[in-house]
Amino acid sequence: MRPDMTLAQLRAWLLRYADCIDEIADQLTELDAAIGDADHGANMVRGMSKVRMHLLDASEPAEDVAALFRTVAMTLISSVGGAAGPLYGSFFLRAAQTPALAGCTVVSTQQLAAMCRAGAEGVQNRGKAALGEKTMLDVLFPAVDALERAATAGLDLPDALAATLEAARTGLHATIAMEARKGRASYLGPRSIGHQDPGATSSYHLFTTLAATINAAA
Amino acid sequence: MRPDMTLAQLRAWLLRYADCIDEIADQLTELDAAIGDADHGANMVRGMSKVRMHLLDASEPAEDVAALFRTVAMTLISSVGGAAGPLYGSFFLRAAQTPALAGCTVVSTQQLAAMCRAGAEGVQNRGKAALGEKTMLDVLFPAVDALERAATAGLDLPDALAATLEAARTGLHATIAMEARKGRASYLGPRSIGHQDPGATSSYHLFTTLAATINAAA
Amino acid sequence: MTAAEPMQKLINDPANAVADSLRGFALAHASMVRLYESPCVLVRRDAPVQGKVTVISGSGSGHEPLNTGYVGRGMLDAACPGDIFTSPTPDQYLAAIDATHGGQGVVLIVKNYAGGVLNSEMAMELAAARAVELASVLVSDDVAVPDKARRRGLGGAVLVEKVAGAAADAGYTLEQVVAVSQRASNQVRSMGVALSSCTAPMLGRPTFRLPAGTMEVGVGIHGEAGRMRIETTSADAVVELLLEAVAADLELRPGERVLAMVTGLGGTPQQELYIVYNHLHRMLEAQGVVVERSLVGDFVTSLDMAGAAVTVLRLDDELLRLWDAPVWTPTLRW
Amino acid sequence: MTAAEPMQKLINDPANAVADSLRGFALAHASMVRLYESPCVLVRRDAPVQGKVTVISGSGSGHEPLNTGYVGRGMLDAACPGDIFTSPTPDQYLAAIDATHGGQGVVLIVKNYAGGVLNSEMAMELAAARAVELASVLVSDDVAVPDKARRRGLGGAVLVEKVAGAAADAGYTLEQVVAVSQRASNQVRSMGVALSSCTAPMLGRPTFRLPAGTMEVGVGIHGEAGRMRIETTSADAVVELLLEAVAADLELRPGERVLAMVTGLGGTPQQELYIVYNHLHRMLEAQGVVVERSLVGDFVTSLDMAGAAVTVLRLDDELLRLWDAPVWTPTLRW
Numbered sequence A, B: 001m002r003p004d005m006t007l008a009q010l011r012a013w014l015l016r017y018a019d020c021i022d023e024i025a026d027q028l029t030e031l032d033a034a035i036g037d038a039d040h041g042a043n044m045v046r047g048m049s050k051v052r053m054h055l056l057d058a059s060e061p062a063e064d065v066a067a068l069f070r071t072v073a074m075t076l077i078s079s080v081g082g083a084a085g086p087l088y089g090s091f092f093l094r095a096a097q098t099p100a101l102a103g104c105t106v107v108s109t110q111q112l113a114a115m116c117r118a119g120a121e122g123v124q125n126r127g128k129a130a131l132g133e134k135t136m137l138d139v140l141f142p143a144v145d146a147l148e149r150a151a152t153a154g155l156d157l158p159d160a161l162a163a164t165l166e167a168a169r170t171g172l173h174a175t176i177a178m179e180a181r182k183g184r185a186s187y188l189g190p191r192s193i194g195h196q197d198p199g200a201t202s203s204y205h206l207f208t209t210l211a212a213t214i215n216a217a218a
Numbered sequence C, D: 001m002t003a004a005e006p007m008q009k010l011i012n013d014p015a016n017a018v019a020d021s022l023r024g025f026a027l028a029h030a031s032m033v034r035l036y037e038s039p040c041v042l043v044r045r046d047a048p049v050q051g052k053v054t055v056i057s058g059s060g061s062g063h064e065p066l067n068t069g070y071v072g073r074g075m076l077d078a079a080c081p082g083d084i085f086t087s088p089t090p091d092q093y094l095a096a097i098d099a100t101h102g103g104q105g106v107v108l109i110v111k112n113y114a115g116g117v118l119n120s121e122m123a124m125e126l127a128a129a130r131a132v133e134l135a136s137v138l139v140s141d142d143v144a145v146p147d148k149a150r151r152r153g154l155g156g157a158v159l160v161e162k163v164a165g166a167a168a169d170a171g172y173t174l175e176q177v178v179a180v181s182q183r184a185s186n187q188v189r190s191m192g193v194a195l196s197s198c199t200a201p202m203l204g205r206p207t208f209r210l211p212a213g214t215m216e217v218g219v220g221i222h223g224e225a226g227r228m229r230i231e232t233t234s235a236d237a238v239v240e241l242l243l244e245a246v247a248a249d250l251e252l253r254p255g256e257r258v259l260a261m262v263t264g265l266g267g268t269p270q271q272e273l274y275i276v277y278n279h280l281h282r283m284l285e286a287q288g289v290v291v292e293r294s295l296v297g298d299f300v301t302s303l304d305m306a307g308a309a310v311t312v313l314r315l316d317d318e319l320l321r322l323w324d325a326p327v328w329t330p331t332l333r334w
């Protein structure tokens, strides 16, 4: 049995991520208070609560992966605001636009990697940040790289996600030592060093919840 | 030699009072902070500095006691403001108007007592407070009573002032237990109990400096 | 007298805070006002305005925009700013009278504090020698003080000053200005809460300590503590507490018309003031009271004190007309 | 998400602070504005005004009176208030465009923050489907940020919005409104200092700790810390620090004309703001600069943050005429 990811699992992942955001909201707020404006927790909670509501209430559940991600994207874009809204919105929007996704209700590890690659590039296109500027990209890119490598190497999904998570964690921790060059923290200059980036933290949990979803199913 | 008080001594008293006010300004401010608006120190310093300036700079020094007190009164009235300005202004204005004072350059203990009586009544007429309402009157009236008794008993000035000071101190300390019924402290109601009245404190030092002036001369 | 610790304030020498600020005010509003420094009076640029009753108000500084921000067409002819929290001296009133009276008499708007009353009384006695008809109107709207004779003047002062200025502009006689202003004063009630003490420049530290989780109810405007200390609660509950006291004392009845005002005490952001107003407006309407006009912002403050006060003025046709009459001051304009 | 400790704030549920406040605002200024709640947009009462360019601005809440206080005749057609310190979403811009555009195109005034830029860009992309001509003007006046491309929008936003609104009222085309507003934006510089952190309702405690005796220089308006922390000093020294940076960057020369603005950050009383203005005005004049107009008060704030920011706009005849043009909003009126 190929451990592909089903539409239901992707939906479960997003619900799990919404719950996770509730749990880590205070941490995100604290991290943002240290080098930003203390709203990243509230922003993510507002957005992911709306996503949860949509997923639970929708009279017609998304019929394919692309539609699911498009809904998530539009919900985040229309409810989050700040920097995180358009950035996470772009992540899911571009992921939804991954070639050959239309009609899919199951995605392979390869496809999942392609989606995350598209998403991460969407974030970069939107926000114009580079690696090492202390943003969510410093989690997204290393994680996607690892996921792609794992997919190419033919690892099954749980193992691929373990590697992804490992890379995401390393990326996350690397943001601590970085000086911010994009977003609000950049105004602090060198004073931004020594703090973990809030957006990178919320991005990291995209992968913890993804792994948890797959492991729960396994 | 009858220990009357000369015009020069009265002037010296007022200068000494001005210096004393500088010294106790912080205390007056603290006392007013506790049950009022923290300005009694600044108010008294502003007024008595102006008085000092007038006394030191006047090209023509006051020619009699009435003129001296009138100058002090007008200076306080025009520079202090708040409750203390009109009240202390009235004290010196009414004292200046004591019958048979015009032309005097020396005052007897009796006359001094009459002046203080007139002054204290001036404060009462202006402020409409009664004894026991936690105001400067709770020092002024007991002190004047004592001074009058001493004068009637024929005590010489140093002794008379010692008795006056004693009564003033008792009056001052009595304000601690009082509930304010006039002035800003009255808005605190029972919460004003347990604090010494700032105006009573500045009034008390009218007598400490008067006694010190006489004792310095003796 | 200087503070031992550095203060978190944008001031220079605390002793010059009032003078520095007034100079900046006069520079910023040079087209509207003129500052005389000694004694300190702020007057309308075009003073004296002849042929109308002159309206003057004084109070301690630290309550900005009261009263300087209300000098101008349709409101005050002059403001007498005292030192911080200290009522102005009689000399300031006299100088204001001399600089602004226009031949039809002068009305002093006085807030009911010992200092305010005593100094204005003295001013009126001293001015008796002048050929100027003088009258005063007392504002004592603070329902936190049970004894009506001792009630302090709070936000009601702004409303009374607006009414007096409009009446003067409309050609009312001195007697008529006094009558309608005193009626406004009689029809207005206020009460406030503080969520922090203020820090007066001369003291250099908060006048009182307010532990987190508590608030002072029934505060005056001199940075002094209030009548009682209670636990902090929601904005809506605070509004209900304040409005209950105000409405009961005013004997507000359904169908009556009012002006509702929320003034910040200096350190509270607009966001909170409108949260307060939101519930105040709804509560009044729920009681069947018609909120004809409103005013939300910093109008009578205590330096940087956090908190707000609620003021309700019962309106009649004349008061409403005078409120709506044109006004052109640094703070109020329409 | 709820604060563990009680807050010294007049709010109800922190999550509803923005909504409660906007409702109160709409009630208090019902004759001027109308509130749509979902998505949240505050528009001129008489919107859409046909036959003129439409001017819209959005920003996070907590900066009041920015932008709600600037909605009205001669300034903004709509304000899009985001959550606290959070730029509004594209949907809010779209709703504002739909509610107010008057057939002559729409200009969005955007402050240069990642969130502000990203959301307005998205809004413009999404609005491309509509038959409405759209343009945006970027405000980035904060000289505390050395890299010009990353400079934040501060008090300059108010001035640019006034210019844009007046140009639109004067019948300028979309292109012309954009040109003159962008020129105003290019000619304005600001810098601010904080003497305390603010407390955001959702966080429930100060965003950063500022020990007594220190101040943050070069703060933005989101309650975030500034560029550096220095010891507190006199108001005059603070003004010199700020003006030096502003004037140097603007390359101000003797004989030039400016508008000088001092905005409080929310927790600083008027008295201090005028102390700051006093020295700012004198310093500018000492440099031979002509202070043609001024503005002192709370115009762009960070909730209850103590502190102030200085803004200088280089004026030319056209900008001055547009500044002086009539305006009728809750906050600015002439």
Ligand SMILES: Nc1ncnc2c1ncn2[C@@H]1O[C@H](COP(=O)(O)OP(=O)(O)O)[C@@H](O)[C@H]1O
Binding pocket: A032, A036, A037, A039, A040, A043, A044, A081, A082, A083, A084, A085, A087, A123, A126, A127, A128, A129, A134, A135, A136, A137, A182, A183, A184, A197, A198, A199, A200, D085, D086, D087, D114, D115
């Ligand atoms: N240009 C950008 N590219 C990528 N990520 C960014 C960019 N700007 C900001 N971010 C991310 O957004 C996070 C902050 O989000 P949030 O606090 O919700 O918005 P805001 O900064 O508007 O308050 C940062 O921690 C950072 O990871």
Ligand SMILES: Nc1ncnc2c1ncn2[C@@H]1O[C@H](COP(=O)(O)OP(=O)(O)O)[C@@H](O)[C@H]1O
Binding pocket: B032, B036, B037, B039, B040, B043, B044, B081, B082, B083, B084, B085, B087, B123, B126, B127, B128, B129, B134, B135, B136, B137, B182, B183, B184, B197, B198, B199, B200, C085, C086, C087, C114, C115
């Ligand atoms: N009506 C009054 N009669 C007598 N003394 C009064 C009266 N009102 C106030 N005082 C005195 O004035 C003092 C306060 O003076 P001050 O602080 O200078 O003025 P303010 O109360 O206006 O701030 C009080 O401590 C009290 O002794």
Ligand SMILES: [Mg+2]
Binding pocket: A032, A036, A037, A038, A039, A040, A082, A184
């Ligand atoms: Mg943030």
Ligand SMILES: [Mg+2]
Binding pocket: B032, B036, B037, B038, B039, B040, B082, B184
């Ligand atoms: Mg006092």
Ligand SMILES: [Mg+2]
Binding pocket: B037, B039, B082, B083, C060, C084, C085, C086, C087, C115, C222
């Ligand atoms: Mg006082």
Ligand SMILES: [Mg+2]
Binding pocket: A037, A039, A082, A083, D060, D084, D085, D086, D087, D115, D222
């Ligand atoms: Mg934000």
